[in-house]
Amino acid sequence: MHLSLSGKVALITGGSRGIGSAAVRMFVAAGARVVFSYEKSKTQADELVKESGGDKCAAVACNLSGTETAQALVASAVKHFGRLDILVANHGVWPAENVPVDQMDDSQWRRTLTVNLDSVFALIKHSVAQMKKQEKSGRVAGHIVLVSSTAGQRGEAFHCDYAATKGALISMVKGLSTELARDGIYVNCVAPGWVDTDMSAAALNDPKSRATIFATIPLGRVAKPEEIAAPILFLCTPAAGFITGEVFNVNGGAVLAG
Numbered sequence: 001m002h003l004s005l006s007g008k009v010a011l012i013t014g015g016s017r018g019i020g021s022a023a024v025r026m027f028v029a030a031g032a033r034v035v036f037s038y039e040k041s042k043t044q045a046d047e048l049v050k051e052s053g054g055d056k057c058a059a060v061a062c063n064l065s066g067t068e069t070a071q072a073l074v075a076s077a078v079k080h081f082g083r084l085d086i087l088v089a090n091h092g093v094w095p096a097e098n099v100p101v102d103q104m105d106d107s108q109w110r111r112t113l114t115v116n117l118d119s120v121f122a123l124i125k126h127s128v129a130q131m132k133k134q135e136k137s138g139r140v141a142g143h144i145v146l147v148s149s150t151a152g153q154r155g156e157a158f159h160c161d162y163a164a165t166k167g168a169l170i171s172m173v174k175g176l177s178t179e180l181a182r183d184g185i186y187v188n189c190v191a192p193g194w195v196d197t198d199m200s201a202a203a204l205n206d207p208k209s210r211a212t213i214f215a216t217i218p219l220g221r222v223a224k225p226e227e228i229a230a231p232i233l234f235l236c237t238p239a240a241g242f243i244t245g246e247v248f249n250v251n252g253g254a255v256l257a258g
Contacts, residue, residue: 004237012034070123112165189246193252
């Protein structure tokens with residue numbers, strides 16, 4: 001089955017590296033026009049736009065910490081390509097150091113929440129407002145895909161801040177999918193486990209932690225970014241036309257292994 005996004009406009013956050021850049025490439029290849037955000041990786045962002053084509057892809061520098069910048073980012077996507085059909089909230093932080101809850105600074109807790117949760121709320125709020133006022137494609141007004149984690153389903157010791165935000169995203173998906181179904185807006189979630197990205201590089205490059213990580217994954221390896229981007233793409237196509245409120249596990253069976 002050909003997974004086409006022809007005529008669609010997507011906003012992908014955290015699009016310059018890792019899962020985000022893989023998603024940008026796949027969405028453009030499927031016929032979408034894509035605006036993606038980045039914070040610091042300007043060189044990678046410029047290279048990705050050049051590779052994808054400036055008529056199909058645009059990069060916007062944006063600090064997604066809190067709720068203040070989301071509206072301008074959504075407006076930028078509409079300014080570039082005239083509408084917004086898809087939001088992929090992929091950005092986030094994972095403090096790599098293990099921190100017991102009784103030693104976690106308030107500043108770390110707030111930082112993780114403002115990036116991983118507050119900004120996602122604001123992006124959804126302004127994206128939904130835009131989708132509701134646009135002309136629908138049949139019964140479909142838009143798609144929203146949030147990137148959660150296995151940590152959002154089973155927790156993660158010494159990372160309660162990260163697990164809390166990713167669990168909250170799953171709850172948002174379940175509530176918003178029913179709230180927005182009557183408006184023709186699909187809301188789903190992809191929940192990766194360990195992925196070979198810059199965010200996880202330190203843990204994966206340490207022999208001891210790498211062995212521990214691999215022991216928890218039944219398939220015996222971590223995911224490639226493309227293996228997470230592909231399910232994100234699928235959920236935004238007509239092939240997923242009867243799927244909303246779903247938590248799509250893409251973790252090599254890790255969430256089942258405890």
